[in-house]
Amino acid sequence: MKVEFTTFLLIASRTLIPTTAAPEEWEYPKARKSPKSAKASSKLMEADYPDEHRVYRSKKGELKVTLSLGEALYKSDTLTQKVIGFNGFVGGPTLRVKRGDTVKIHLKNDLPPEYCNTTIPALWNQYHGISETNLHVHGLRIPETSNPNNLRIQAGDSYEYEFKIADDQEGGTHWYHPHSAGSSTLQAGGGGGGLFIVEDEKGDLPDEVLKMPEVPLRIQFFNFTYLQEDYSAFHPSSYVELCKKHCIPAENRYLCSEYFFENGPEKGSYNRTIAPDGLEYETLLVNGVERPTITLSSGQWYRFRTLFVPTRFRTIEPSILDESCDFQLLAKDGHYIPVAPRKIRSGFMTSGSRADFLVRCHVPGTYEFRSLSESRDSSNWIASQKRMSLDRVMAYLKVVGEQKEADAAITQFKPARPCYLPDLTGVTPDHTTYILMSGLNPELPAEEGLPEERPAWGSGISYYAINNYGALSPTFLNEKDEDMLDFAFELSVGSIWEVDYFVPQIHPWHQHIYPYQVISFPEMDTHNDFFQDGDYHDVLLVPIGGDETEDYGKAVIRTHLDSITGQMLGHCHFYRHTDRGMALVANIAGQDGTRSDKVSKCYSKGGQMTFDLV
Numbered sequence: 001m002k003v004e005f006t007t008f009l010l011i012a013s014r015t016l017i018p019t020t021a022a023p024e025e026w027e028y029p030k031a032r033k034s035p036k037s038a039k040a041s042s043k044l045m046e047a048d049y050p051d052e053h054r055v056y057r058s059k060k061g062e063l064k065v066t067l068s069l070g071e072a073l074y075k076s077d078t079l080t081q082k083v084i085g086f087n088g089f090v091g092g093p094t095l096r097v098k099r100g101d102t103v104k105i106h107l108k109n110d111l112p113p114e115y116c117n118t119t120i121p122a123l124w125n126q127y128h129g130i131s132e133t134n135l136h137v138h139g140l141r142i143p144e145t146s147n148p149n150n151l152r153i154q155a156g157d158s159y160e161y162e163f164k165i166a167d168d169q170e171g172g173t174h175w176y177h178p179h180s181a182g183s184s185t186l187q188a189g190g191g192g193g194g195l196f197i198v199e200d201e202k203g204d205l206p207d208e209v210l211k212m213p214e215v216p217l218r219i220q221f222f223n224f225t226y227l228q229e230d231y232s233a234f235h236p237s238s239y240v241e242l243c244k245k246h247c248i249p250a251e252n253r254y255l256c257s258e259y260f261f262e263n264g265p266e267k268g269s270y271n272r273t274i275a276p277d278g279l280e281y282e283t284l285l286v287n288g289v290e291r292p293t294i295t296l297s298s299g300q301w302y303r304f305r306t307l308f309v310p311t312r313f314r315t316i317e318p319s320i321l322d323e324s325c326d327f328q329l330l331a332k333d334g335h336y337i338p339v340a341p342r343k344i345r346s347g348f349m350t351s352g353s354r355a356d357f358l359v360r361c362h363v364p365g366t367y368e369f370r371s372l373s374e375s376r377d378s379s380n381w382i383a384s385q386k387r388m389s390l391d392r393v394m395a396y397l398k399v400v401g402e403q404k405e406a407d408a409a410i411t412q413f414k415p416a417r418p419c420y421l422p423d424l425t426g427v428t429p430d431h432t433t434y435i436l437m438s439g440l441n442p443e444l445p446a447e448e449g450l451p452e453e454r455p456a457w458g459s460g461i462s463y464y465a466i467n468n469y470g471a472l473s474p475t476f477l478n479e480k481d482e483d484m485l486d487f488a489f490e491l492s493v494g495s496i497w498e499v500d501y502f503v504p505q506i507h508p509w510h511q512h513i514y515p516y517q518v519i520s521f522p523e524m525d526t527h528n529d530f531f532q533d534g535d536y537h538d539v540l541l542v543p544i545g546g547d548e549t550e551d552y553g554k555a556v557i558r559t560h561l562d563s564i565t566g567q568m569l570g571h572c573h574f575y576r577h578t579d580r581g582m583a584l585v586a587n588i589a590g591q592d593g594t595r596s597d598k599v600s601k602c603y604s605k606g607g608q609m610t611f612d613l614v
Contacts, residue, residue, distance in 0.1 A: 092176070
């Protein structure tokens with residue numbers, strides 16, 4: 001497929017690389033400078049480092065890298081399982097770039113081919129095209145034409161991405177993953193994805209934060225049982241069964257199979273037992289390892305750059321509860337919170353969420369970096385639309401050195417705001433609408449209502465609908481009259497868009513290109529320190545819950561549709577639901593470069609990025 005190239009810029013921060021070869025225990029030194037073997041390079045790091053930590057860095061204004069999506073092998077004492085990864089290992093390498101860099105990614109599709117074509121209209125909004133792929137850089141402000149979602153790279157083929165973005169890109173923690181309609185569950189939920197870190201530069205942050213050692217954490221929850229059921233012959237809507245009924249040519253249907261999960265593990269068996277938190281044990285990995293030990297120095301602050309990628313609808317609540325450790329929030333979804341850092345009890349992360357935590361432990365010993373399960377289930381939302389979080393130890397922190405007295409806390413600061421991330425709390429929106437995902441009807445409080453008439457369950461509306469729109473055509477192009485969905489929203493570039501986002505539900509709302517500011521959250525029993533009005537997100541799932549009889553509410557979000565025209569894709573960020581059409585497209589019309597005259601106190605291209613101490 002021929003796609004017109006445009007360019008965008010990314011930024012990354014300097015990460016400290018593990019100093020031991022053993023993947024189960026990593027030491028993060030106090031020094032800001034990385035070891036010589038972690039020197040900036042456009043190639044893979046030396047082989048004495050664990051694959052899970054390989055890093056590509058930009059050099060002389062350019063990041064040039066090859067990413068190959070294909071088979072990786074996960075091994076533990078009890079399980080050997082084929083999964084999907086980049087460059088031969090679970091997940092993918094970390095990519096780090098600076099402001100002004102050119103990024104060139106040679107993406108190779110090393111997946112096994114399909115022997116019977118399933119990319120056909122009969123299987124739109126079903127699993128299909130599992131050997132086709134592309135690459136989505138999640139969290140970056142780039143137009144759809146620069147990172148096209150409708151691109152389908154066939155098995156054995158490759159594609160050259162080349163991007164550059166504006167000089168006002170905010171530093172932050174982002175990531176990349178496959179995003180081909182019909183196969184995201186298998187490819188991203190089955191292991192493919194890595195951190196994409198946009199570096200801050202001198203003057204962007206206070207020095208004590210800018211020079212802080214970093215711990216990159218790619219947290220993946222693999223539900224192998226779920227993947228096997230969805231892609232083998234166990235269920236009428238599984239990939240293999242759909243392939244056997246619909247693929248072309250029909251004489252090849254006997255060849256329908258799925259390579260990675262259909263036949264189960266290479267060795268051992270899936271852990272189908274239920275943990276005390278009521279969810280599957282399965283496999284929770286941190287940088288490709290179950291419950292690794294991370295060695296830290298006593299009294300030293302660290303920046304934990306955290307990404308969470310589950311196979312299905314599971315959440316985590318990261319925390320370090322011991323009184324000997326400090327645990328604070330710096331950023332969410334690659335965007336600094338309005339006043340940072342913020343003391344919190346725990347985070348709340350859903351599929352594709354990122355969070356930057358500041359961690360310091362004063363007393364030598366071993367501590368748990370774990371997920372809590374404190375947000376409660378929804379008691380009266382139909383079809384269990386809210387599930388408990390995983391209650392698991394994710395990693396152990398081994399704190400070494402002499403005991404240190406707790407010194408002064410990090411001075412709070414207000415980060416500089418680029419003009420695509422302005423403070424919109426006092427701004428009158430130009431467009432207003434709502435987002436209500438799923439065809440299910442909630443049981444509402446008597447005084448509440450929905451913004452539209454919802455058909456009764458089973459009367460024809462798809463479970464995967466958004467608002468009153470049916471499932472989306474996977475082309476995302478909407479160029480023909482017969483397309484299943486015209487643009488859901490017509491919006492103007494440079495305008496302010498307000499959305500009533502109805503919760504609770506298991507459907508995290510993600511929109512490409514434009515992050516959004518949460519103007520108001522609904523009442524919650526938990527996580528009122530992690531979720532606060534004024535925070536920016538690009539993936540949002542709210543742990544709604546006030547009084548036991550009120551499991552319903554809405555968050556109000558606003559977006560500055562700054563400078564970029566064209567299509568904006570919005571969708572549920574659980575891959576299974578995206579693959580089944582739970583998405584819509586907004587057309588952002590007007591002149592590129594247009595910015596709202598309602599935003600102020602922000603910097604633009606070439607402006608000075610400064611912070612204010614509180």
